[in-house]
Amino acid sequence: MPEIKLEHVTKRWGKFYAVDDLDLVIENNSFVTLLGPSGCGKTTTLRMIAGLETPTSGRITIGDQVVFDSELGINVPANKRKVGFLFQNYALWPNMTVYDNIAFGLSNVKEELPTIDFEAKNAARLAEILANPGEVVKILEDCRDKKGKIDEKKAYIKLIDAFTLSIYTAKKLYGYHLEQGKDVSGEIASLRAKVDSARKSQTLNENFEIMQGGQVVTQTRKLSKEEIDLAVRRVSRIVKIGMFMDRYPAELSGGQQQRVAIARTLAPKPTVLFMDEPLSNLDAKLRLEMRYELQRLHVETGSTFVYVTHDQMEAMTLATQICLINNGVLQQYDAPLTVYNRPNNLFVADFVGNPSINFVEAKGTQRPDGAVELTVFAGRKAIFRPKENLDLNQWFLDRDARQAAQEAAHKEKAAQKSYVEKSNKDETFRYHIAKVVEYDDSLREEPVLTNEDLVLGIRPEFLDIVDDSCLEGEIYGAMPTGMESTIKVRIDDFLLTGVIFGSSLFTIGAKAPLSISGKNIMLFDRKSGQCIAVGSLEFEA
Numbered sequence: 001m002p003e004i005k006l007e008h009v010t011k012r013w014g015k016f017y018a019v020d021d022l023d024l025v026i027e028n029n030s031f032v033t034l035l036g037p038s039g040c041g042k043t044t045t046l047r048m049i050a051g052l053e054t055p056t057s058g059r060i061t062i063g064d065q066v067v068f069d070s071e072l073g074i075n076v077p078a079n080k081r082k083v084g085f086l087f088q089n090y091a092l093w094p095n096m097t098v099y100d101n102i103a104f105g106l107s108n109v110k111e112e113l114p115t116i117d118f119e120a121k122n123a124a125r126l127a128e129i130l131a132n133p134g135e136v137v138k139i140l141e142d143c144r145d146k147k148g149k150i151d152e153k154k155a156y157i158k159l160i161d162a163f164t165l166s167i168y169t170a171k172k173l174y175g176y177h178l179e180q181g182k183d184v185s186g187e188i189a190s191l192r193a194k195v196d197s198a199r200k201s202q203t204l205n206e207n208f209e210i211m212q213g214g215q216v217v218t219q220t221r222k223l224s225k226e227e228i229d230l231a232v233r234r235v236s237r238i239v240k241i242g243m244f245m246d247r248y249p250a251e252l253s254g255g256q257q258q259r260v261a262i263a264r265t266l267a268p269k270p271t272v273l274f275m276d277e278p279l280s281n282l283d284a285k286l287r288l289e290m291r292y293e294l295q296r297l298h299v300e301t302g303s304t305f306v307y308v309t310h311d312q313m314e315a316m317t318l319a320t321q322i323c324l325i326n327n328g329v330l331q332q333y334d335a336p337l338t339v340y341n342r343p344n345n346l347f348v349a350d351f352v353g354n355p356s357i358n359f360v361e362a363k364g365t366q367r368p369d370g371a372v373e374l375t376v377f378a379g380r381k382a383i384f385r386p387k388e389n390l391d392l393n394q395w396f397l398d399r400d401a402r403q404a405a406q407e408a409a410h411k412e413k414a415a416q417k418s419y420v421e422k423s424n425k426d427e428t429f430r431y432h433i434a435k436v437v438e439y440d441d442s443l444r445e446e447p448v449l450t451n452e453d454l455v456l457g458i459r460p461e462f463l464d465i466v467d468d469s470c471l472e473g474e475i476y477g478a479m480p481t482g483m484e485s486t487i488k489v490r491i492d493d494f495l496l497t498g499v500i501f502g503s504s505l506f507t508i509g510a511k512a513p514l515s516i517s518g519k520n521i522m523l524f525d526r527k528s529g530q531c532i533a534v535g536s537l538e539f540e541a
């Protein structure tokens with residue numbers, strides 16, 4: 001499976017930048033979710049990789065093939081990129097059976113393929129299976145109904161699954177009626193003779209492909225009925241729909257239809273599988289079930305999956321890497337737990353996690369021992385201890401240098417003739433501070449910020465109610481679900497959300513001595529919104 005590389009990929013419509021200078025490497029075999037709010041550019045990114053949308057500029061490479069390069073004028077069409085798609089509206093053909101729905105695309109394939117001696121190949125396979133009749137008999141005996149008669153359809157499916165056969169070979173195998181204890185040594189000899197004769201008249205490799213001069217002979221041809229059947233059976237086995245082959249889509253549940261759509265996408269063995277919110281039409285329970293199926297599918301097929309979703313839970317649970325985008329700009333590209341525990345900035349911290357993270361504004365400076373002295377809420381003192389060495393002054397210097405470099409690069413770009421000013425400006429993310437009395441955040445006037453202005457990010461699970469603490473809150477609201485309770489705790493005029501595990505009861509208005517524990521409490525720079533460090537927090541009495 002190939003690696004996918006995006007270099008400086010931009011897509012704009014007029015002055016609107018749907019994707020802005022995106023650099024991304026999608027590694028072999030990974031499951032990457034493109035995540036972000038509605039309209040952030042996820043689908044556009046996916047469509048550009050797939051060849052359904054032409055980037056304005058940049059370069060895209062799949063494996064060792066450059067499929068798009070704006071400067072070199074390369075643009076490989078979608079049908080030559082060997083990618084599979086699964087969209088939200090996966091529309092199965094209602095007048096075709098499940099089998100035909102999956103096989104349909106395969107019957108149109110016409111490409112350079114090896115020339116195979118199918119007759120010899122099938123004869124060899126049959127001879128091999130017949131030589132060990134015990135296993136076949138066992139399968140057939142398992143298919144007897146209450147009256148002792150063998151259920152033929154069931155038998156075919158079981159034989160297909162057990163021996164990776166096409167329906168045609170399965171029918172032949174069944175036709176020997178091994179369950180009746182017949183002696184098939186004559187048949188085996190005749191099949192072997194057929195194979196020997198084929199091998200004498202031509203050179204065949206172990207896959208029964210015809211060889212000439214040490215090379216496999218190829219021809220531009222369609223897939224044979226047998227090959228199509230094998231492909232349909234292979235994917236049906238993966239998504240467990242073997243029993244529904246003769247049904248029409250209307251006779252299937254939503255989840256089963258979805259599995260057919262997945263099978264249809266997998267059948268031509270795409271090197272990369274693109275999925276755009278494929279589960280969004282399903283109900284919550286089915287969605288969850290299908291998530292497991294997709295996870296398994298990823299492992300079983302060994303393909304690279306690129307998956308668009310705006311559901312952060314889906315992105316977190318499925319992905320090996322999350323690519324989080326906002327306003328066309330990449331915010332973070334990391335493993336899900338890194339995104340969760342060490343978000344790059346306030347936007348990322350806010351976007352992932354349910355219930356949402358608590359933001360607490362703080363003012364502070366670093367002490368010589370590395371800890372940061374903070375004033376939070378209405379004048380409470382706290383100490384933030386970074387997990388790793390932190391030189392806060394140096395951090396601010398680096399931040400300023402980065403910003404200056406970015407501004408210089410932007411200036412240089414803006415001086416170019418082809419430059420188009422971005423109309424959808426990148427604005428600083430406005431984080432939300434939960435308070436008992438809330439005002440519209442957009443009316444909040446931006447104060448003049450200094451390097452002392454910081455923001456703490458506290459995940460709800462870091463909050464706990466303890467017997468005694470110098471940080472006293474009050475229960476403002478509680479939502480018990482049995483396994484856990486989501487609570488809102490009031491401290492001064494601020495509200496913090498917490499998740500408390502276990503089935504405790506909370507009384508609204510009751511005093512709540514609080515602990516804020518954990519080593520992944522985040523410290524953000526308020527000016528840039530970037531994460532400075534993660535660490536622990538301690539309140540002073």
Ligand SMILES: Nc1ncnc2c1ncn2[C@@H]1O[C@H](COP(=O)(O)OP(=O)(O)OP(=O)(O)O)[C@@H](O)[C@H]1O
Binds near residue numbers: 016036037039041310
């Ligand atoms: N053909 C087009 N012409 C102009 N603007 C477009 C066009 N297609 C998409 N856009 C805009 O580009 C932006 C990115 O669209 P895209 O479909 O990639 O978003 P998305 O992140 O997939 O959103 P959603 O989660 O809502 O599907 C949107 O603001 C959209 O309005």
